[in-house]
Amino acid sequence: MTTWNLQGMQRHLLICNGSTCMGAGAEEVTLAIRDEITKNNLDEMIHTSRTRCNGRCKDKCVVISYPEGKWYSVQDEQVGRDIVTGQVEDQHMIYNMTQNGLAQATPTFTKGISKTKVLKRKEKSSATKKAILFVGHGSRVEAGNDEVREFIERTTYLIDPAILVETCFLEFASPNIEDGIELCVEKGAEEIHVIPIMLLHAGHSKMHIPAEIEHAREQFPGITFTYGQTIGIHAGIFEILLERLKEIGFDPYEKHEHTAILLVGRGGSDEEANGDFYKISRLLWEKLDVPWVESAFMGVATPTVDEGIERCVKFGAKKIIMLPYFLFTGILMKRMYKMRDNYEVTYPNVDIQIANYFGYHPKLQHVLVERAEQAMNGSSTGMQDLENFRKYAEEHGYEHHHHHH
Secondary structure (H helix, E strand, O other): OOOOOOOOOOEEEEEEOOHHHHHOOHHHHHHHHHHHHHHOOOOOOEEEEEEOOOOOHHHOOEEEEEOOOEEEEOOOHHHHHHHHHOOOOHHHEEEEHHHOEEOOOOOOOOOOOOHHHHHHHHHHOOOOOEEEEEEEOOOOOHHHHHHHHHHHHHHHHHOOOOOEEEEEEOOOOOOEHHHHHHHHHHOOOOEEEEEEOOOOOOHHHHHHHHHHHHHHHHHOOOOEEEEOOOOOOOHHHHHHHHHHHHHOOOOOOOEOOOEEEEEEEOOOOOHHHHHHHHHHHHHHHHHOEOOEEEEEEOOOOOOEHHHHHHHHHHHOOOEEEEEEOOOOOOHHHHHHHHHHHHHHHHOOOOEEEEOOOOOOOHHHHHHHHHHHHHHHHOOOOHHHHHHHHHHHHHHHOOOOOOOOO
């Protein structure tokens, strides 16, 4: 890596290389600025840096000059060169930090573009452009991330084609939420409806995603954001669970005298989410004619899967169906099959089966679209999550951080 000698530096030009600006010629602007600096022997005095999105996509391409704190809309290479030589006209300035305000309320028109054309363009886009941004958890197993992307692709047929649909991830996969929001803005979205693809309402949906939305609201003050609720307890999830049981030959409409269903969740530290999981087990039991539907967790929370199996055996179950409540495939399913092998040795008189994981069932598409509609029509409980997060951040502070790629 080059170490820049800052001894003689007098100005720093930050050139936006976000994808909107890049699409509008930021690379050519960057090269023109650097060429002009070299031509005028200013290499030691003016330092340039490429940045990611600066949150003013409509003013593409954006160049910020420090220490004077001026933000410019650079729509051709000559304007970039003029910034270097100090001959840039005021009409290209978006913001002047030293005067503490926007240089102009309306964006400048470049020479050669008539106002009538601009107005026509505005008339065409008078309908608010909406985007639905689905947020998957993200997995270290790339196959799990592909499942999410493919699932959302398959879901788009249920959504108005005028609405932009994008997918992003909380962690471990790209794009992350920040990049997902930026992508929606770059594609012209004025309203972004963020919908978590998460089974239970816990820390991620209560804190981490709201933190990302709040951060984006600061970056894009002109954009309206709403937030959807998690999948949670919904009639559709029981239909999926019953289908998973049917797939392994279990008839949900018959009486099963000595059968226990062990619903297995990932497990987490959120008490409400764990409570909701127990509620799902109880409601599933109400729909089946089995003596027992028990709950167990793969990690963090108790009872563990070992304890759940032991409990079913103690009750007298001769058959146990492990019903995994996970959205995507991966390490947990592999671990569950290994566990089952051990249980067969420990409990040789008990028939232990594993149903397919909950997963991205077609019926889940309708649940998620319903969650998106609630966010758009203002009936989603997700907005309360944003409010709760704001209060929490005011009282305790909250540092925005990027999640892992």
